[in-house]
Amino acid sequence: MxxxxxxxxxxxxxxxxxxxxxxxxxxxxxxxxxxxxxxxxxxxxxxxxxxxxxxxxxxxxxxxxxxxxxxxxxxxxxxxxxxxxxxxxxxxxxxxxxxxxxxxxxxxxxxxxxxxxxxxxxxxxxxxxxxxxxxxxxxxxxxxxxxxxxxxxxxxxxxxxxxxxxxxxxxxxxxxxxxxxxxxxxxxxxxxxxxxxxxxxxxxxxxxxxxxxxxxxxxxxxxxxxxxxxxxxxxxxxxxxxxLGASNIIEATVKGTEDTGTVIDVAGNTLRIRAIPATTGTRLRFALRPEKISIGPITGSTTTGVSATVREAIYRGSQTLLYLDIGGMPVNAVVQNAGVEPMNLEPGAVVALHWDNANMVALEPTP
Ligand SMILES: Nc1ncnc2c1ncn2[C@@H]1O[C@H](COP(=O)(O)OP(=O)(O)O)[C@@H](O)[C@H]1O
Ligand SMILES: [Mg+2]
Incomplete structure (x- = not known):
């Protein structure tokens, strides 16, 4: 103008x-x-x-x-x-x-x-x-x-x-x-x-x-x-x-692109996300809010979700704040204490993390 x-x-x-x-x-x-x-x-x-x-x-x-x-x-x-x-x-x-x-x-x-x-x-x-x-x-x-x-x-x-x-x-x-x-x-x-x-x-x-x-x-x-x-x-x-609020920064590497979306590696876990224009081998960073992550037990030999190790669990009445680790990458989660049978969240416990990959937001470099 x-x-x-x-x-x-x-x-x-x-x-x-x-x-x-x-x-x-x-x-x-x-x-x-x-x-x-x-x-x-x-x-x-x-x-x-x-x-x-x-x-x-x-x-x-x-x-x-x-x-x-x-x-x-x-x-x-x-x-x-x-x-x-x-x-x-x-x-x-x-x-x-x-x-x-x-x-x-x-x-x-x-x-x-x-x-x-x-x-x-x-x-x-x-x-x-x-x-x-x-x-x-x-x-x-x-x-x-x-x-x-x-x-x-x-x-x-x-x-x-x-x-x-x-x-x-x-x-x-x-x-x-x-x-x-x-x-x-x-x-x-x-x-x-x-x-x-x-x-x-x-x-x-x-x-x-x-x-x-x-x-x-x-x-x-x-x-x-x-x-x-x-x-x-x-x-x-x-x-x-x-x-603006707490956010996990998830580091990933692009493994390839399929018809259904882009395949990425997150600390040894393979995830499929919506197709993004990135070539194989590219390192990407995603934001993922702690409250978008839910946790569940590891069931049987086939794990669905991403397996993570509990580092610390902080009980906060209505919520529990979890400090976790996915293959060496720190991740925080906030889960609601809805009154169900509490899981083992002792330090060292292994749990499965679930989230909708649509909640992973690809980040641009900060200018
Ligand atoms: N009158 C001034 N003279 C010199 N530098 C100034 C003056 N006013 C603001 N600045 C500088 O401009 C920048 C932005 O300041 P400011 O607008 O007050 O920030 P904020 O309100 O976000 O804290 C700072 O680096 C500050 O030191
Ligand atoms: Mg000011």
Whole structure:
């Protein structure tokens, strides 16, 4: 796409076209392409330093790209300063004004925009109702819990109905229980308001729980973008497979291709998978989720499934986590404790592993 073409026809509310951001010698973002659909919640997920905050700051206009273009609602906003853009933002640190009441904190952005007073009062009341803090209007931030303060910050960010809501790790300062509760609350709020939201997190469960779409980032590049289910079930590479949940990496060698599919060797076991374009002798890596593996006893002399040795079994109430070994290759499995007669899972016990080969996802090298 050349720089003059506006992607106005696309339903994307936020669109990055080959956006690059350099800070002196550091390239924080390498030619990023991004499309965020109107009314959706989009999560940017990745380890610290991968460029998540930089991406948000570019949407806000706090930073400008060193190359490429940014469109919001079809308008090229590249170069436009933050005060000319329409966004609400919530950070990890609550950043409320300590000397202002809850209502005054929420009203702040409206006053800055010269909204008439009666309208301010109505909008503030509605926004506080939305985050269930209607009765807290006259309190000061220090009289609120961490979760309540973050709800005030959220009310302040949405009260003027911005085009985009930007949330930068807003829940990471909260404890686990509260964080999980707030994940659901923010999601409901976002769906009720149908507000285009970009949510930054380094917590994979948070991204899976909340987002319509997730972009997994590493070193200033998007490794994969898609629905939580796409990304979890069909990771493109080892980074995505292991960053998003636990995954076994199964090493295999291609033995040949038949009409019915490709034959591979996994630590001495012959498996047939859906035909893939790979020549005999090629080494491949597959992702296989621990919960896709089931275990059974070795029956008689003919083993169906792949035989594995138990290294350790960890009882976890509803599940058992198994550390296994297939001909020297470590593999983890998670099995549900469904109340059937427990098998011998002592270290050294040999068991048969079963899985649907369709759950083995061939991985590309991580860029
Ligand atoms: N203002 C800045 N000056 C120099 N380097 C920066 C600046 N902001 C971010 N960076 C660098 O850009 C990279 C991405 O940072 P950031 O977007 O904050 O990552 P994340 O939010 O994913 O942790 C990091 O290497 C960081 O050190
Ligand atoms: Mg950050």
């Amino acid at each position: 050349n720089a003059m073409t506006s992607p106005a026809a696309s339903p994307a509310d936020v669109c990055f076209v080959q956006v690059e951001k350099k800070f002196d010698t550091t390239t924080a973002l390498h030619s990023l392409d991004l499309e965020i659909e109107r009314g959706s919640l989009f999560a940017l997920l990745g380890p610290s330093g991968c460029g998540k905050t930089t991406t948000l700051r570019l949407i806000a206009g706090f930073e400008q790209p060193t190359a490429g273009h940014i469109y919001i609602r079809g308008t090229d906003v590249t170069g436009l300063p933050a005060y000319k853009r329409s966004f609400g933002m919530v950070f990890q640190s609550f950043a409320l004004f300590p000397h202002l009441t809850v209502a005054e904190n929420v009203a702040f952005g409206l006053k800055m925009r010269n909204v008439p007073k009666p309208e301010i009062a109505a909008k503030v009341a509605a926004a506080l109702e939305l985050v269930e803090l209607g009765t807290f209007a006259d309190r000061y931030p220090r009289q609120l819990s961490g979760g309540q303060q973050q709800r005030v910050a959220l009310a302040r960010a949405v009260v003027f109905e911005p085009d985009v809501l930007l949330l930068d790790e807003p829940l990471s300062a909260l404890d686990k229980m509260l964080r999980e509760q707030m994940q659901v609350e923010i999601r409901h709020l976002q769906q009720r308001l149908k507000m285009t939201t970009v949510f930054v997190t380094h917590d994979q469960e948070e991204a899976l729980t909340m987002a319509d779409r997730v972009a997994v980032m590493k070193d200033g590049r998007i490794q994969q973008a898609g629905t939580p289910r796409d990304i979890y079930d069909r990771p493109l590479n080892e980074f995505v497979a292991t960053f």
